Amino acid sequence: xxxxxxxxxxxxxxxxxxxxxxxxxxxxxxxxxxxxxxxxxxxxxxxxxxxxxxxxxxxxxxxxxxxxxxxxxxxxxxxxxxxxxxxxxxxxxxxxxxxxxxxxxxxxxxxxxxxxxxxxxxxxxxxxxxxxxxxxxxxx
Amino acid sequence: xxxxxxxxxxxxxxxxxxxxxxxxxxxxxxxxxxxxxxxxxxxxxxxxxxxxxxxxxxxxxxxxxxxxxxxxxxxxxxxxxxxxxxxxxxxxxxxxxxxxxxxxxxxxxxxxxxxxxxxxxxxxxxxxxxxxxxxxxxxxxxxxxxxxxxxxxxxxxxxxxxxxxxxxxxxxxxxxxxxxxxxxxxxxxxxxxxxxxxxxxxxxxxxxxxxxxxxxxxxxxxxxxxxxxxxxxxxxxxxxxxxxxxxxxxxxxxxxxxxxxxxxxxxxxxxxxxxxxxxxxxxxxxxxxxxxxxxxxxxxxxxxxxxxxxxxxxxxxxxxxxxxxxxxxxxxxxxxxxxxxxxxxxxxxxxxxxxxxxxxxxxxxxxxxxxxxxxxxxxxxxxx
Ligand SMILES: [Zn+2]
Numbered sequence: 462x463x464x465x466x467x468x469x470x471x472x473x474x475x476x477x478x479x480x481x482x483x484x485x486x487x488x489x490x491x492x493x494x495x496x497x498x499x500x501x502x503x504x505x506x507x508x509x510x511x512x513x514x515x516x517x518x519x520x521x522x523x524x525x526x527x528x529x530x531x532x533x534x535x536x537x538x539x540x541x542x543x544x545x546x547x548x549x550x551x552x553x554x555x556x557x558x559x560x561x562x563x564x565x566x567x568x569x570x571x572x573x574x575x576x577x578x579x580x581x582x583x584x585x586x587x588x589x590x591x592x593x594x595x596x597x598x599x600x601x
Numbered sequence: 602x603x604x605x606x607x608x609x610x611x612x613x614x615x616x617x618x619x620x621x622x623x624x625x626x627x628x629x630x631x632x633x634x635x636x637x638x639x640x641x642x643x644x645x646x647x648x649x650x651x652x653x654x655x656x657x658x659x660x661x662x663x664x665x666x667x668x669x670x671x672x673x674x675x676x677x678x679x680x681x682x683x684x685x686x687x688x689x690x691x692x693x694x695x696x697x698x699x700x701x702x703x704x705x706x707x708x709x710x711x712x713x714x715x716x717x718x719x720x721x722x723x724x725x726x727x728x729x730x731x732x733x734x735x736x737x738x739x740x741x742x743x744x745x746x747x748x749x750x751x752x753x754x755x756x757x758x759x760x761x762x763x764x765x766x767x768x769x770x771x772x773x774x775x776x777x778x779x780x781x782x783x784x785x786x787x788x789x790x791x792x793x794x795x796x797x798x799x800x801x802x803x804x805x806x807x808x809x810x811x812x813x814x815x816x817x818x819x820x821x822x823x824x825x826x827x828x829x830x831x832x833x834x835x836x837x838x839x840x841x842x843x844x845x846x847x848x849x850x851x852x853x854x855x856x857x858x859x860x861x862x863x864x865x866x867x868x869x870x871x872x873x874x875x876x877x878x879x880x881x882x883x884x885x886x887x888x889x890x891x892x893x894x895x896x897x898x899x900x901x902x903x904x905x906x907x908x909x910x911x912x913x914x915x916x917x918x919x920x921x922x923x924x925x926x927x928x929x930x931x932x933x934x935x936x937x938x939x940x941x942x943x944x945x946x947x948x949x950x951x952x953x954x955x956x957x958x959x960x961x962x963x964x965x966x967x968x969x970x971x972x973x974x975x976x977x978x979x980x981x982x983x984x985x
Contacts, residue, residue: 466741500851533799547741
């Protein structure tokens with residue numbers, strides 16, 4: 462088991478998020494009381510505790526808030542991936558999430574870099590949102 | 602003026618178990634050995650103890666160690682805030698003694714981190730549905746190193762902090778360790794050695810990260826009144842503060858400003874002293890960046906100036922802010938949680954027991970615990 466990449470196990474808070482990822486869509490919860498977006502998904506708003514929210518399609522664009530290049534694999538499953546980029550992305554909606562920066566050399570990543578979401582189908586059930594440099598042709 | 606922090610509660614005894622690699626003791630043996638030594642140090646017996654506090658990440662730690670030692674406590678606490686927990690427990694012990702709920706508090710910790718080869722701290726228990734295991738672990742984060750690396754990278758971006766400046770922390774800390782017979786790493790290192798050590802999570806090299814050891818520790822607190830006829834000079838708890846800003850690193854709103862701003866401000870306020878008054882500092886140095894963030898947030902320098910502040914041996918034996926005089930987590934010991942060992946060293950410095958590494962005339966010490974992923978911050982101010 463430990464040779465397999467650890468994968469999320471969706472729960473009541475997150476099953477719609479992961480189901481959307483499976484369709485290659487990035488969705489976020491938006492509070493109906495205070496209009497704030499939040500990440501990660503949860504049953505109440507961390508700004509006002511309202512339990513009224515809607516799932517919204519995210520733009521999928523953001524910028525690198527910080528990153529690190531991982532040189533030592535945390536688990537055997539990551540042995541063939543090092544070095545890889547672990548990053549915190551600030552989405553246009555104002556939330557931050559952890560991800561990898563893919564489709565680019567780790568040495569080319571910088572703070573403030575514009576990125577857009579892409580999807581990695583890992584198993585039948587789980588697709589991980591990833592980010593890549595925003596391409597020239599990307600809408601802006 | 603006669604509040605719980607006005608020299609009413611003291612740390613009366615401190616001790617380590619045996620520290621290092623593959624010591625061959627269990628977690629409970631580490632705690633029992635340290636507890637016996639700390640009670641001896643205080644001149645108290647186990648029959649005097651009526652409160653037991655311990656932290657672990659599994660089970661019922663305070664009940665377990667109390668049973669092992671044959672103590673039936675009337676007050677207990679097992680605050681789980683990561684590495685900051687022991688500074689929290691001292692705050693709680695101080696309040697409990699002051700309130701008359703107990704007289705003598707024993708706080709213990711033991712770990713077999715190194716011999717268990719637990720390289721990655723497990724998060725969110727074993728439940729794969731917890732937020733960190735759903736939204737961070739699948740991306741291959743190397744917890745907790747990667748979290749501190751993200752903070753270090755952002756600090757470099759915002760303030761121009763350099764890898765050399767981070768390395769100064771490791772070098773100064775090693776200079777202290779060279780004078781501590783208990784320290785695991787005692788060979789001198791240079792800035793170049795730190796920079797040449799393997800990169801783990803950029804910008805953190807191997808020598809920017811703490812050692813991993815087995816070990817245990819214990820401290821004994823009691824009322825100042827009771828401490829009058831004990832074996833050692835009392836060390837007073839005169840200030841404390843706690844603040845937590847997040848649990849999971851991706852939820853930390855500002856990666857370069859920590860909860861130490863709030864915990865430190867409150868500890869100084871309660872103690873009625875300022876950073877300028879502090880003679881010796883113990884900061885949870887799981888990583889070099891932790892120390893740079895803490896000296897800024899505790900008010901020893903301005904935000905963003907921590908990198909320049911730690912240059913030129915300022916934290917070392919010849920510097921004007923002696924910091925992590927035991928050799929800290931970077932060179933002395935780090936059995937999973939360092940917070941108790943920071944307190945032990947501060948007490949020894951205030952008693953003048955530190956031999957070659959003694960800070961002459963140390964009267965006031967600051968101890969700062971950090972837990973989780975820069976998540977929890979607990980500051981203590983101790984006085985002789
Ligand atoms: Zn809201």
